[in-house]
Every structure is written in structure tokens, then in C-alpha cells.
Amino acid sequence: MKREFSTSLRLTAVAATVIAGLTVTTSYAQEDKDLKPAVKTATQINESAANSQVKINTITDQIDSKLQQFKTINKEIDGLDIYNNQLRKQIDSQMKEMAALNASIDDVSVIERQITPLMMRMIEGLEQFVALDVPFLAEERNQRITSLKDMMDRADIAPSEKFRRVMEAYQVEMDYGRTLEAYAGLHTIDGQERNVDFLRVGRTALIYQTRDAALQGSWNKQSGQWEALPSSYRTQVTKGLRMAKKQLAPDLLMLPVAITD
Template identity: 30%
Template sequence: MKEVLTPARGVIAAALIAGLAMPAVAQSQLRQALETGEQATRRAEQVQEQINQLDDQRSDLVSEFRTLLQRTQAAQLYARQQEKVVESQRRELESLQEQLGRVDEITAQTTPMLLDMIADLEAFVQADLPFRTEDRMERIASLRAAMENAQVPIVEQYRLIIEAYKSEMEYGRTIDTWPEEIDIDGNSVMVDMFLYGRVALVYMSPDRRYAARWDRNEQQWVPVENRFKEDIATAIKVAKGTTTPSVLYAPASKLDVEV
């Protein structure tokens, strides 16, 4: 590194030049003075170096302080935001607790309604055409069992009842046929039952010997005229899918509804 001639060193150099012409005692004193000045210069350089180091440390501390200040401000902002979230969750929790407090009241009001719906459905099945009666009554019995089962939530109870109502509605929009064994004049006869939606319910034996329709007014089976047997046979084939769909004629009785 190139040495820089400081003012102090310049003075020392000038003194050395001048000292060449001085007596020995004076030269000794001058030499001591020069050494002292040199030591002071080195000390000054060391102090300056320490000052430079302290200045660098100060710069680092300022930078670190600014970083910590930014982090602190970000943490405070996040904390304020979280306070709002916690407050929102607290209000929601209070609302849920209030709703839970009304569950018993809602259940107390809903259960009687569901039981009435089952009773109405049972009364409807009993007053309806007597088709698949056993299956339909079993469905109603399962609904009552679900209402008595504490493990079945009220929402599921409601769903089961609605599904039962939908099934009953579907019977009125479709045609259906199924084999069934019935008693005719004391004899067990296998017949084909046929349901025209809810317009009519008829049966006919495969040999066409027996054919009858359910009379709503008399609440019993009434033999049908021979002219309807061919139509019934065609309807049964359509329901079984053994022939193409066509216009069907049903031997139905007049339905009187009291208002």
C-alpha cells in the first residue's frame, strides 16, 4: 500500500533534515520528540480505524433496527387482523349456540308433524286401491320404527317419509303387473294383477277364465265383462314388455268425491 505523507510525518521529516546540523544532545531530544510524534500518529490511525469500525457497526445496527421495526409493524397488523377474525368467530359461535338452544323446541314441533304425515299416509293406503298392500304397509311400519329410534336423526326421519310419499305418487303415474295368488270361490288361483295408475285395478287368470276389477264403491272384486278381457290381456303384455305400447282401455267405476 502506498504510504501517505501526513502533516505530522512531514514535520518529522523536516525535523530530521534540520537535526543533521544540531549538537548531539539536541539531536537526542529531537529524536525522542520525533518518536513521540510517530507514536501519536500511529495511535491516531488506530483510533480512526476504531471509529471506522464503530461506524460500520452503527450502520449494521441501524439496518437491523429498521428490519426489526418492519417485522414488528407487520406482526402488529397481523395481530389486529386476527383479532377481527376471532371476533367474527366468536359471534358465529354465539349464533350457533343460540340455534342449538332452539333444537329441542324445533324437534318438539316437528315430531308431531312427522307422525301426522305417517298417519295420513297410512289412511291413504287403506282407502286406496288394494295393490301391493303388504309392501306398502311394511314401508309405513318401517317409518314408525324410524320415528321411535333415537339413533335416527330427525332430518333422516323426514327424508324417509318424503321418499314414501314420492313412491305413492309414482304408483299413480305408471302401469304395473305382477303375479299374485288369490282366493276365488274357495279356490287358490294364480292371476296376473294389473294396475292402471290409480284409475283401475284388475286381475285375470292366464286362461282368461277369471277376470275382475276392484269396485271402489262396493270395496270388493267385481267380475268384468268378456269384452274387456282382450283389453286386459293386451295391457298385461304391454306392462310385461312383450308387446308394443298402445292405447289401453280400463274397466273403471265412477269415483265420487265428497267435498
């Protein structure tokens, strides 16, 4: 009886253990079943969070890029502002220059109206001076005056160029007064036209000598006529002609000079 009772107790215990194990297993299975949705939801949340973080990172990079572009554009704008300010200053300066030029143009018009009569008077004065001066290079000098008169009637020559040429003619005449010159030409002696060499000593003396050096004469300012020179001047006149032609070094000359009051 005892053995049977003991066996029965053992079976009861085993059964209880099996039932308990089955109960625990059933409980775990139930919990696992209950946790699966939560785990799935958590996984989805984590995946969504990861995707959101990627988007955030992308947006952050875009913001940084846009910010950098904004800073770059701001620098360009600052540079353009400085450049525009400088251009405005230059434009203001140019406008002032334009105003000054316009004023100068107006002044030039007034000056042009005044300077043209002045040049005409200067040419007339130069013509009178040449007519009363020692008669050297008469054809060349008269031709220069004729050219000046023709120039004044031309519209294709600027007033400034006309004035320059008139002043140039005056300068040429001034230079005649301080130079020594020899040139060939024709001169009437005793009613006969002969080839001679002229010697001009500034405006002090104008002398001729025939090519054979047989005759020589000088211009008398007081009488306004040519006068023959004695043969004693032959050597000095020949010497002066050679000096003027750069054939002889400068030296003292003994030539007749008219005394004027």
C-alpha cells in the same frame, strides 16, 4: 615573518572552521535527540488513531447491521400487525357465527319438540290413507309404514333423517298415482288362491289376470270389492301388462274405470 603569520592565520581559520563544524554537529545531534521523543509520540498517536479508526469502522458496520435488522424487524412487526388485525376480524366473524349456531341449536331443540308429534301424525295419516286406498302392493306399503313407526322409537336416528324418510314415503305414494305398473302376486278367485299378474294404472284402475289369461277382474272403489271382468277385456288387459313390463310401446288402453261422485 609574514609567511609564519599567514600560516598562523590559516591554522586559526581552520581551527575556527573545525570548531564551528563541531558546534553545528553538536547542535544537530542535540536537536535529533530532542526530536526522537516527539517523533515516537507522533508515531504512537498515529497508530492509536489508526486503531481508533478501525474500531470506529467496526462500530459503524455493527450499527449499520443493527439498523438493517431494526428495519427488517419493523417490517415484520408491520406485517404481523396486519395479520393480527385480519385474524381479529376472522375471530369476530367466527364468534358471530358461533352465536348464530347456538341460537340455531336452541331453535332446533324447539323445532325437534314440535316436529316429532307432526311426524307421528303424518305416519298415522299415511296408514289411514293406505288402508282406504286401492289395495295394490298392500304388503310392501304396510311394511313401509311399520318401518316408519319403528324408526320413530330409535334414538340413533337424527330427527332430520326421520323427517326425510317420512317425506320419502309420502313421495313414493304420490308417484303411485302417475305410473303404470305390473307385478305378480296371489289372488283368491272363487275360494281358490291363484297366481295372477296385477296391472295398476295410477290409482285409476287395479286389474288382475290369471297366468293363462282365462280370467280377469278389477277392483271396484265404490263397493270396495273385486269384480270379474268379461272376456272382452282380455286383450286390453294383456296389452296393458306388456306395456307395464316395457315389452310393448305405450298405447291407448280400453279398461274399466269406476265413476266416483
